[in-house]
Amino acid sequence: MKLNELPEDCVSTILSLSSPLDVCRAAAASSELRLSAQSDCVWESFLPVDYHEIVSRADNESLLKFCTKKELLFLLCNSLLIDGGNKVVKLNKISGLKSYILSARNLSMHGLMTQFIGPGKTSLIQENVKFIESVELRTTSWLEIHGYIKMKMLSPNTTYGAYLIFKVSERAYGLDIMPMEVSVQVGNDLVCHNTVYLRRDGEKNHQIQWLLYYNRTETLTTLVNQGIEGSILTFPGARDDGWMEIELGQFFHGELYSDDDHKVVKMSLMEIKGHHLKGGLVVEGIEIRPLH
Structure with a gap:
């Protein structure tokens, strides 16, 4: 035929x-x-099963002027602000898998003297999609950042990676002395645990701080790494949108409507051992995206 x-x-x-x-x-x-x-x-058939809910949470109804499902699909592939502008959802044009970015306002951050930076100072992947604010950590002796997302919001049968999106300001200090602990927890299960550095390689002030804190840093770094079996120390990488990112961990979302759907994913960056003053970390958010 x-x-x-x-x-x-x-x-x-x-x-x-x-x-x-x-x-x-x-x-x-x-x-x-x-x-x-x-x-x-x-x-x-290419839209996620929960696309009605995603559309209902859109931040700007004027952006949702679509007449066909094809137009809606391409709208979601170009990123969409939801939940009062505190999240971005995006579909992969080829696989249709969902990714999310949680804004700084959507994160739980513990530290002294944090300052939110207003409009016009953030830029996120697509030129027409911007968070209203990022946050700058001014001064603290204790750094702790947590992000949360419901598993049911993600695509099933998919391995995801979680990444902290950040920059380091010109006046930053103390961020390159000690490694941080990063982790991903699904429900009550810790599925990923590692150590990272939020440092700028090759800069003069890093070399000076390293000399000043050398003995203390070496001792504490050893203690941190000994507490994390199989830990591999990682460093930030550059993004296409001008920000930096560091991986917090990976996790797998199984079948749709399984027990996993009722769980919450917790993504964390924490300073566990050693307290010293630090500042100048500018946080845009946490991205949760599929690993291909």
């Missing part, structure tokens, strides 16, 4: 089992497929 002899609903079903990219290619290559490729039932 030729393709143009198949019923339209049959063609739509076939297309819905492919990917958004495949559907666009098919529509461009075949006039017989073009009509079916515009069908809402095709594009709805």
Whole structure:
């Protein structure tokens, strides 16, 4: 049977089992497929099962002027602010998997003298998607950051990584003396535990602070690492949006509607041992994205 002899609903079903990219290619290559490729039932198959809830939580209703499910899909692929502008949700254009970014306002941070930085000073991936504020840690002797997300918000059968998005200001100090502990906890289970450095390699003030605190740092670093079996010390990496990121850990979300859906994922960066003054850490948020 030729393709143009198949019923339209049959063609739509076939297309819905492919990917958004495949559907666009098919529509461009075949006039017989073009009509079916515009069908809402095709594009709805690429949307997450909870897309109605996501849309209801959108921060700006004017952004949700879509007439078809195809338009909604591409809207979500370009990032969408939700929950009062405190979260960003984004779909991967190829896999359809969800990722989230929790803003600084959405995190639990313990430290003295934190200052929120206002509009125009943050930029997040897409030029039209910005958090209203980031937060700068001015002065503290104790640093602790936690982020939380419900497992049911994430795509099933997917391994995720959690990343702290941050910058280090020009007047920063004390951030490169001691490693920090990072962890990911799913429900009551600790699934990832590691050590990281929030330092700027090769800078003069880092070398000076290292000399001043050398003996104390070496001792405390050994204690931290001894307390984390299999720990691998990691360092920040640069992002395409101009910020830095450090991995907090990885975790797996299993089947949809399983017991995992009722759990909360807790992502943390904490200073456990040793207290010294530090400041100049600018936090944008925590990103939770699929690992491919």
